[in-house]
Amino acid sequence: MKFFLVAEELGKLQPDQHKLHFFTKIMKRTQSQALYQKALTYFPGGVNSPVRAFRSVGGTPLFIEKGDGCYIWDADDNKYIDFCGSWGPLILGHNAKSIRESVIRAVENGTSFGAPTRHENELAELILQHNPFLEKIRFVSSGTEAVMSALRLARAVSGKSVIIKFEGCYHGHVDSLLVKAGSGLSTFGISSSAGIPEAVASETIVLPLNDRRAVEIAISDYKDDIAAIIIEPIPANNGLLLQTKEYLDFLRKITKENNILLIFDEVISGFRIGFTGAAGYYGIQPDILTYGKIIGGGMPVGAYGASAEIMSRISPDGDVYQGGTLSGNPVAMSAGIAQVRALLQGEFYERLEKKTLAFTDALNSFAKSKNYRFKVFSIGSIFWFAFTDLEHVRDANQIESESMSFFKILHRELLEKSVYLGPSGYEVGFISAAHSEKDLEQAVTAICSSLDTVFAELPEGIAKI
Numbered sequence: 001m002k003f004f005l006v007a008e009e010l011g012k013l014q015p016d017q018h019k020l021h022f023f024t025k026i027m028k029r030t031q032s033q034a035l036y037q038k039a040l041t042y043f044p045g046g047v048n049s050p051v052r053a054f055r056s057v058g059g060t061p062l063f064i065e066k067g068d069g070c071y072i073w074d075a076d077d078n079k080y081i082d083f084c085g086s087w088g089p090l091i092l093g094h095n096a097k098s099i100r101e102s103v104i105r106a107v108e109n110g111t112s113f114g115a116p117t118r119h120e121n122e123l124a125e126l127i128l129q130h131n132p133f134l135e136k137i138r139f140v141s142s143g144t145e146a147v148m149s150a151l152r153l154a155r156a157v158s159g160k161s162v163i164i165k166f167e168g169c170y171h172g173h174v175d176s177l178l179v180k181a182g183s184g185l186s187t188f189g190i191s192s193s194a195g196i197p198e199a200v201a202s203e204t205i206v207l208p209l210n211d212r213r214a215v216e217i218a219i220s221d222y223k224d225d226i227a228a229i230i231i232e233p234i235p236a237n238n239g240l241l242l243q244t245k246e247y248l249d250f251l252r253k254i255t256k257e258n259n260i261l262l263i264f265d266e267v268i269s270g271f272r273i274g275f276t277g278a279a280g281y282y283g284i285q286p287d288i289l290t291y292g293k294i295i296g297g298g299m300p301v302g303a304y305g306a307s308a309e310i311m312s313r314i315s316p317d318g319d320v321y322q323g324g325t326l327s328g329n330p331v332a333m334s335a336g337i338a339q340v341r342a343l344l345q346g347e348f349y350e351r352l353e354k355k356t357l358a359f360t361d362a363l364n365s366f367a368k369s370k371n372y373r374f375k376v377f378s379i380g381s382i383f384w385f386a387f388t389d390l391e392h393v394r395d396a397n398q399i400e401s402e403s404m405s406f407f408k409i410l411h412r413e414l415l416e417k418s419v420y421l422g423p424s425g426y427e428v429g430f431i432s433a434a435h436s437e438k439d440l441e442q443a444v445t446a447i448c449s450s451l452d453t454v455f456a457e458l459p460e461g462i463a464k465i
């Protein structure tokens with residue numbers, strides 16, 4: 001495969017021999033800097049979501065002017081190959097024609113009615129007909145809202161209140177889940193954000209991932225109080241902490257035996273790892289599923305779903321209240337419909353995964369040839385750059401915080417070489433259908449050359465042989 005050649009050739013070169021002219025222009029960032037200075041006067045930290053502020057990598061956040069395919073352009077007209085993809089939603093790339101046209105058609109008929117529209121039916125039908133893991137669904141406007149609603153439903157169904165979550169899984173900014181582990185196994189959590197009452201944090205138990213014993217102890221101590229276990233079945237918000245199928249099967253079994261609901265938070269993995277997400281990938285039926293990101297095609301959509309029986313608890317059928325002024329918004333639904341429909345085309349996911357594997361294999365073989373302490377972990381079209389020696393990273397404590405200094409240099413170098421990654425080493429990257437082999441080859445070249453710079457600056461990351 002062509003990718004391997006690129007990486008092997010690069011492996012033989014000296015660091016500055018592969019500075020193609022494509023890389024050498026010094027990028028101007030004056031417009032982004034000016035916009036950021038203004039933004040600092042309007043918004044806390046100059047942003048409307050914290051990670052965007054570039055605090056983990058330093059420097060000025062880029063203000064993005066437009067996107068097309070796998071490319072974005074910043075306010076200074078610098079062009080980048082984008083691997084952030086709006087943090088996951090853009091599986092077709094930026095400005096996909098089918099989504100744009102679908103949105104425009106919807107907007108021409110008005111933007112919101114607060115009454116049902118045919119668009120909601122259409123998106124639900126596409127999902128429910130092709131995803132056997134849920135029978136009924138409810139649309140909301142964000143992943144956070146989906147998770148918050150799923151917890152309420154799980155508590156109503158089980159008649160219990162405590163939630164088990166895992167360290168290294170993110171579920172949005174829901175009060176009861178912005179919680180970190182207390183001291184000792186199976187103790188109640190302490191809030192990881194100011195403004196969350198102790199009483200709320202203490203309804204959550206935080207356990208390490210990939211640790212059956214911790215789950216068994218918590219359940220034996222508190223099973224009469226535990227309503228649900230919530231997990232990202234493919235944890236992708238704190239590195240990519242891939243779990244084994246055996247572990248997820250174990251969670252399914254122990255929850256069933258103890259009248260505890262299992263919630264799969266598939267806001268990232270849903271429609272990303274195949275159409276049926278992680279549930280389909282591992283063949284595990286959770287009790288409640290949450291979605292977001294991809295189903296909105298870049299518009300604000302979230303959803304949760306379950307069996308018809310469990311969903312019958314939601315109002316107005318049942319006694320669990322949940323509603324939203326803009327829920328099922330016709331414009332957002334239209335974006336989702338166009339995107340989800342594209343995902344059902346034959347071989348969509350196979351093609352995406354094949355491209356991703358070629359990309360990650362090329363980077364891994366390059367790093368290995370140079371003895372760099374660097375690995376790319378991936379599943380489907382999600383990848384994570386990890387500065388580690390470990391074969392597998394399955395739990396958040398296995399990530400050394402010092403490894404982030406390597407990422408910081410990598411990020412800086414890649415921006416100069418026209419590659420945009422999310423601005424934190426704990427974040428994963430995404431390959432979209434719009435990344436061509438040529439784009440990925442160009443990115444591999446830029447990444448390999450940047451790794452040379454990283455390890456020239458921090459040679460302690462090169463394995464002694």
Ligand SMILES: *Cc1c(COP(=O)(O)O)cnc(C)c1O
Nearest residue numbers: 142143144170171172265267268
């Ligand atoms: C992004 C994300 C959320 C939160 O979704 P928002 O739309 O940002 O509120 C929840 N859970 C997971 C797994 C996510 O990746």
